[in-house]
Every structure is written in C-alpha cells, then in structure tokens.
Amino acid sequence: MPRLTEELIRKRAEHNEGVLSDLEEIALHQQEIEGIESLEACCRHIKILLLQNNIIPKMEGLNKLKELEYLNLALNNVSKIEGIDGCESLKKLDLTVNFITAEDLEESVYNLKANMMLEDLYLTGNPCADWSGCRAYVVAHLPQLKQLDAKLIVPRERIKARQQLPRLQKELEDLAQEARLKRLRELGQPVDEGAYTKESRNEMYLELAEQKAEKERNERRRMGAEPKEPRVVPGVHNARGEIRQCNEGKYNFDLDDWTHPDKIVFELAVPKYLDTSALDVDVNPSYVRVVVKDKVTQLKLSAEVGGGIRSFRDLENNEHP
Structure with missing residues (x-):
C-alpha cells in the first residue's frame, strides 16, 4: 500500500507542472493511501486537499498546513478528529463515512475548538451519527459552525442545543461507557463476514491495489515498457x-x-x-x-x-x- 510520499504528490501535481512549493490544490483520492506524510514539508501553501476514498486511519501530518481551507477525508478509516488544531485557515472538513464512534466524539469535538474559521463539517455515515443527540451536541460545542452535514444551523437550533447540553453530555458519557464495555465483551470474538469495519476496508483496498498493479503491469507489457528478465x-x-x-x-x-x-x-x-x-x-x-x-x-x-x-x-x- 502506498503512503503519501513526495514522489506521489509530485506525480499528482501535474496541473502545476510538478512544482510543489506553490501548490494550492491537489486531488489524491482513490490512491489506496494508508498514511499522511510529506505534505507539511513540501506543500506548505496547500489550500484544498482531497484525500477521500483511501484507507487513512489517522489524521496526522497536517498540523503545519496554516493555509489549508478544505480537507476531504471522506471514506477513510479515521476514528478520531485530531492533529489539525494548527490548521488556522480551515473552513470545511469532510469526514463522511469514517469510523468516529460516540466513544471518541467528545474528544473529536474538543479538538475542533481551535479551528475558529471552521464553518462546514460533515459527519454523516460515522457510528456517532447514529446517536440522536449527535447533531445538537456538535452544534452546542462549536459556535463557529454554520453548516453541519449540508444543513444550515439556524440561531434557534443553536440556542436549543446549548440548553440541552448538560443532558446530552451525560447521555454521551453513558453511550461511551457502554461502547467500551461492549468492545471488551467482543474482544477476541470473530467479526461477522461482510461487516463494514476498518479491517474489511483494508482487505478490500489491498485487493484493489493488487488488481490495479496487475493492470498497470499488463499495460506496460503491452506497450513494451515492462522490464524483462535478464536473458540467460x-x-x-x-x-x-x-x-x-x-x-x-x-x-x-x-x-x-x-x-x-x-x-x-x-x-x-x-x-x-x-x-x-x-x-x-x-x-x-x-x-x-x-x-x-x-x-x-x-x-x-x-x-x-x-x-x-x-x-x-x-x-x-x-x-x-
């Protein structure tokens, strides 16, 4: 599985003639990427970063991107929002269909408090979104938000969410405790075949990566560019x-x-x-x-x-x- 290396970034920056020092936008979706690195070192002026549909498990290597305005991590394996408190220009964050649970929601929301420019957040498709109080909890804690899951936050909704916050906080703590106990009970038990988990996504992307590599090898062979075995x-x-x-x-x-x-x-x-x-x-x-x-x-x-x-x-x- 590839990591987000400078070589890959330069390859995907063809629209900017491969120049990274002034690169402002890059699309790295569907690259089977499993880790973020190199961006802080070579793309300090990036504003739009599209990383959706990979298998990234952790938000890292992003904190020094001071000019980053839009980060798309939809369809990855992220379980907690973290590592972006230094992204002071961040306006839009898309984490649609990841693995943020009620257990990690409190810390995730707390980690967004430093992003004062954040206006647009997407959490749809995460396990935490199954909790009926998720939206109100997020709205109450993040006054800078203007839109959550593509729905505008009106003043009346924000006032109501703040009023409900003590109850929501207690409810979330109970859910988190229940989730921890459930995880302990299920520890070591087999996962149902076909279940949508981080592990199943990793396995699927490993297969896709191998299929993609085989397709590229076949294409190189067809074009006569595949290195041949040295003749005996x-x-x-x-x-x-x-x-x-x-x-x-x-x-x-x-x-x-x-x-x-x-x-x-x-x-x-x-x-x-x-x-x-x-x-x-x-x-x-x-x-x-x-x-x-x-x-x-x-x-x-x-x-x-x-x-x-x-x-x-x-x-x-x-x-x-």
Whole structure:
C-alpha cells in the first residue's frame, strides 16, 4: 500500500507542472493511501486537499498546513478528529463515512475548538451519527459552525442545543461507557463476514491495489515498457556435453580453414556502431565464441589451434569483427 510520499504528490501535481512549493490544490483520492506524510514539508501553501476514498486511519501530518481551507477525508478509516488544531485557515472538513464512534466524539469535538474559521463539517455515515443527540451536541460545542452535514444551523437550533447540553453530555458519557464495555465483551470474538469495519476496508483496498498493479503491469507489457528478465546466455556445451554450434543473432560470418593451411580465419559481421561493451569474443583451441548483446554465435573448429591464437575487433566497418 502506498503512503503519501513526495514522489506521489509530485506525480499528482501535474496541473502545476510538478512544482510543489506553490501548490494550492491537489486531488489524491482513490490512491489506496494508508498514511499522511510529506505534505507539511513540501506543500506548505496547500489550500484544498482531497484525500477521500483511501484507507487513512489517522489524521496526522497536517498540523503545519496554516493555509489549508478544505480537507476531504471522506471514506477513510479515521476514528478520531485530531492533529489539525494548527490548521488556522480551515473552513470545511469532510469526514463522511469514517469510523468516529460516540466513544471518541467528545474528544473529536474538543479538538475542533481551535479551528475558529471552521464553518462546514460533515459527519454523516460515522457510528456517532447514529446517536440522536449527535447533531445538537456538535452544534452546542462549536459556535463557529454554520453548516453541519449540508444543513444550515439556524440561531434557534443553536440556542436549543446549548440548553440541552448538560443532558446530552451525560447521555454521551453513558453511550461511551457502554461502547467500551461492549468492545471488551467482543474482544477476541470473530467479526461477522461482510461487516463494514476498518479491517474489511483494508482487505478490500489491498485487493484493489493488487488488481490495479496487475493492470498497470499488463499495460506496460503491452506497450513494451515492462522490464524483462535478464536473458540467460547459453553455455559452451549443450545438454549432451558437446560443443554448442549456434548463431542466435543471425549475423553473417565466414570461417576459412583452407586458404592458409596453418591458419583458421573467422569473420563475423556485426552492426557498425555497436558499443564494445556489448561484444565479448572468446577464442579457444576447439571453438570460437562471440556474444553480441546476449546473443551467442559459436562454432566448433575443424582442428584444434595452438599458440598464436589471435582475435580482432573492428567496429569501424560492418565487415570484420
């Protein structure tokens, strides 16, 4: 699973020509991201940060983003609002469909008190939203909010919420205690198959990430960009132990063992501009072997040759090796 690295950020900042120092907006949704990092170091001027539909479990690496105005963490694995008290420009926070429970609601709301510019908050789809008093509790504690879950907060609603706050506080404490006891009772018990949990989301995204990676590999292979396994150059002898005779590169060659009775002349035509590093010549008493770009040309000599073995390399023309 990828983390939110500088490399990924730069890749997704193509609209800004990959420049991060003055980047103000970036979309990082559906990237299977499981952790936030690097943003504070390389994107200090970011204003709009879209991280929805990942598997981020914790709000971290965001506190120094002083100019951040909109943070979208919908459809992640966040269980508590935290780590953004330094985001002094934050106006909109979307945490739709995460895992904030009644047990963590009090601390989550408290952690938003420092965000005095926050006007728009989304908590729909979190377990805490199942509590009938959730909206009133949030409204009572965060006077800076103007809208909660896409619904405007009118003055009358705010006054009523403040009046109900003592009762709501007690009710929330009871719910949190009940949730803690329930969690202890369920500790170690198997989770129902198909249940919507952090673990099931992680498993789903692991599968999606593998499918995505496989699709990218197939596309690279189709385009001829997939790195190939290094070719194993055949050895001197074949499976029967005989000297191998082959011309894998299909180069033109000439083996002259009759013009000069005391000499054997072997010529191999190779590409004119071939780099010498791609050419390996091996002359032995019983065979001659030339490897050109991992392709072997090897011939068995009609007679063993002794001292005076010479090999020539001539890459200036296409006629002699």
